[in-house]
Amino acid sequence: MTVLRFIEWFVIVAVITVILQVVQIPLRTGGSALVYLLGFIIKAAVSVGIALYCMAFCSKLIWNLGYLPAALYAVLLCDAAADLIALVIRILRGTEPGFQAVMLVSILLTAGFVIYGTVNMQIIVPKEHVYTSDKLHDKHTFVFISDLHYSAAQSESAVDKALREIADLKPEFVLLGGDITDDRSTAEEMREAYEKLGSLGVPVYYIYGNHDRQSHADYIRGAKYTPEELEETIRSNGITILRDEIAVLSDDLVVLGREDASRGDERCAVRDLPARPEGAYVVCVDHSPYQEEDILATGADLQLSGHTHAGQFFPLQYVYRLSVNNIYGDYKVGSTDLYVSSGIAGWYFPFRTVAHCNYEVINLDPR
Numbered sequence: 001m002t003v004l005r006f007i008e009w010f011v012i013v014a015v016i017t018v019i020l021q022v023v024q025i026p027l028r029t030g031g032s033a034l035v036y037l038l039g040f041i042i043k044a045a046v047s048v049g050i051a052l053y054c055m056a057f058c059s060k061l062i063w064n065l066g067y068l069p070a071a072l073y074a075v076l077l078c079d080a081a082a083d084l085i086a087l088v089i090r091i092l093r094g095t096e097p098g099f100q101a102v103m104l105v106s107i108l109l110t111a112g113f114v115i116y117g118t119v120n121m122q123i124i125v126p127k128e129h130v131y132t133s134d135k136l137h138d139k140h141t142f143v144f145i146s147d148l149h150y151s152a153a154q155s156e157s158a159v160d161k162a163l164r165e166i167a168d169l170k171p172e173f174v175l176l177g178g179d180i181t182d183d184r185s186t187a188e189e190m191r192e193a194y195e196k197l198g199s200l201g202v203p204v205y206y207i208y209g210n211h212d213r214q215s216h217a218d219y220i221r222g223a224k225y226t227p228e229e230l231e232e233t234i235r236s237n238g239i240t241i242l243r244d245e246i247a248v249l250s251d252d253l254v255v256l257g258r259e260d261a262s263r264g265d266e267r268c269a270v271r272d273l274p275a276r277p278e279g280a281y282v283v284c285v286d287h288s289p290y291q292e293e294d295i296l297a298t299g300a301d302l303q304l305s306g307h308t309h310a311g312q313f314f315p316l317q318y319v320y321r322l323s324v325n326n327i328y329g330d331y332k333v334g335s336t337d338l339y340v341s342s343g344i345a346g347w348y349f350p351f352r353t354v355a356h357c358n359y360e361v362i363n364l365d366p367r
């Protein structure tokens, strides 16, 4: 992400903030409790609706508005919070807060929220995990990276710093869990991403996510590279693609990489997956964490997934939980340990208020 894009992001937020505050002066001047209550409900609902629409649905309109939807979401949500504060003060103290005070609270909340979310997206931190099993004869340490979505949300220096840290860890190998690029990534950005990931100095294995092959790019003036160019770039950087395939890494450790669930029939039925060596510890990597039937049928010891970005925008993590399981963190599905990563970045917008950007350091220990 370039400096210009950061400027664009903050300018859009500032312009929307000013317009919203000016438009609301007549409403807030002598505004009744009802005005504040209705304002809170409408703005909070529209804000969450925009965030949901941005994150969960492919829409030509939303995808072509650049950073505008995320800025609108942040400004409306903070303004709704200011209305709620004004309403509580009015109920508790019986006095009417002046519109200047409500305006100031709204602007301060917006500034704090947007600065936090923007800075949080730029800070990539490792997260350590330990799994033990009597199937393991030796200790193994590897790194799992998903959802880089290179490179609309993070500066190149933030990505480079994280990749340097990963290389310095000298893991046995690195697993790439999909969505390394995005429907918006240019061919140059795609090549840059895999050059960086192929230069970690350790074996790297890759599975596809739902965005890598730009299957939704029709919404944004078409794909910038073909699936064949992507595959050729990944392979030419020494990265092994696992598409319903296994990699036997030692006599006690096997990685099973799944085709993404969004590809329908292109994804193998579990019964057709290659046989895993008897007695080995199996790590399954599947971009989406939602396929619980497959997890149960595969019976891997550990599954690593991404895709959800942990919700990325407050309060989407709670909204998601109403409809799907396995949003973020540790789960147990049958006998399989499932870990859903928040991702090393997030989807398109330079903004994350839920969880942090993580790469996962996985330690496997003999019991």
Ligand SMILES: [Fe+2]
Pocket (backbone or CB within 6 Å): 179, 209, 210, 211, 287, 306, 307, 308
């Ligand atoms: Fe994804």
